[in-house]
Amino acid sequence: MPATIRDVARASGVHISTVSRTFSAPHLVNPETRSRVLACAEHLGYRPNRAARALITGRTHNIGLIVADIANPFFPPLIKAAESAARHRDYHIFVTDTNEDPAVEEELVHALAKQVDGVLLCSPRMSNSLIEQLSREVPLVVINRQVTGLPSVVMDVGQGARLAVEHLTGLGHRHIALLGGPRGSWTSREIRRAATAAARTADAELTVLGPNQPTEHGGIGQAEHVRRLGATAVLAYNDLMAIGLIEGLDSLGFGFPRRSASSASTTSR
Numbered sequence: 001m002p003a004t005i006r007d008v009a010r011a012s013g014v015h016i017s018t019v020s021r022t023f024s025a026p027h028l029v030n031p032e033t034r035s036r037v038l039a040c041a042e043h044l045g046y047r048p049n050r051a052a053r054a055l056i057t058g059r060t061h062n063i064g065l066i067v068a069d070i071a072n073p074f075f076p077p078l079i080k081a082a083e084s085a086a087r088h089r090d091y092h093i094f095v096t097d098t099n100e101d102p103a104v105e106e107e108l109v110h111a112l113a114k115q116v117d118g119v120l121l122c123s124p125r126m127s128n129s130l131i132e133q134l135s136r137e138v139p140l141v142v143i144n145r146q147v148t149g150l151p152s153v154v155m156d157v158g159q160g161a162r163l164a165v166e167h168l169t170g171l172g173h174r175h176i177a178l179l180g181g182p183r184g185s186w187t188s189r190e191i192r193r194a195a196t197a198a199a200r201t202a203d204a205e206l207t208v209l210g211p212n213q214p215t216e217h218g219g220i221g222q223a224e225h226v227r228r229l230g231a232t233a234v235l236a237y238n239d240l241m242a243i244g245l246i247e248g249l250d251s252l253g254f255g256f257p258r259r260s261a262s263s264a265s266t267t268s269r
Contacts, residue, residue: 003044012040023048061091064112064119064138066105070097072214072240078122078143091117100182100213102126106134113138121145125182145186157187158194164235165198165206173204173233177226179219179245180210181237188237195235207231212241219244220251227254 009016014037022029022037065082067075083093098105102125112119118139124131128147135150142152168176178195181188192208199206209225212218219241226234236242
């Protein structure tokens, strides 16, 4: 028969409430007592009832992680890192995928709100105003996006775009095409801003094509435009679009990379 909280209390010589606090609020328990309780729990094979603990503490020890496209190679490492960090803190991660659909994104936040202590929104496609509204329903942390008043985690994609343009102009390219990301994307906007400034500094022409879906199909769909444009280099929003563009140009019989250069902003979504 599975060990109970009473068994742990009896074995460690403390009250049941002390065992409960050891698992729900360990900082409130004397370190020596906490170590003894945990040792007894481990010896007996006791595992606290998460549902019961949630009723007492008001915390589920679950976190939602909503990504725009789980098939995009950018996201699996991020998911693994989040799960590892959560596990070390006795939390669990619920991962969901929106397939780049802002309506699905909103629906998932509502669905997760009562089941988690907070939600990580990775590369959200919703408007800032809607994100702000949803943050009143459940705590949100926004990744790859900046929303006023909300905690966020962003990368310096602008620096990556600047370096890419400097690299391409350094190779002698004077006309660069930029395949933009999805409409409303903070990352795409930052890439465009930085690439435009870098091209201007290098006295090069930058032509923006987009918005586009951040997928291989998005890159394939712009292949004909790139061919007609006559740009000698391409900066893509992400690796998937760059791969799609190469496939599209190849299908058109457009030599690659002999007549063009593609540099994907690998840190972007």
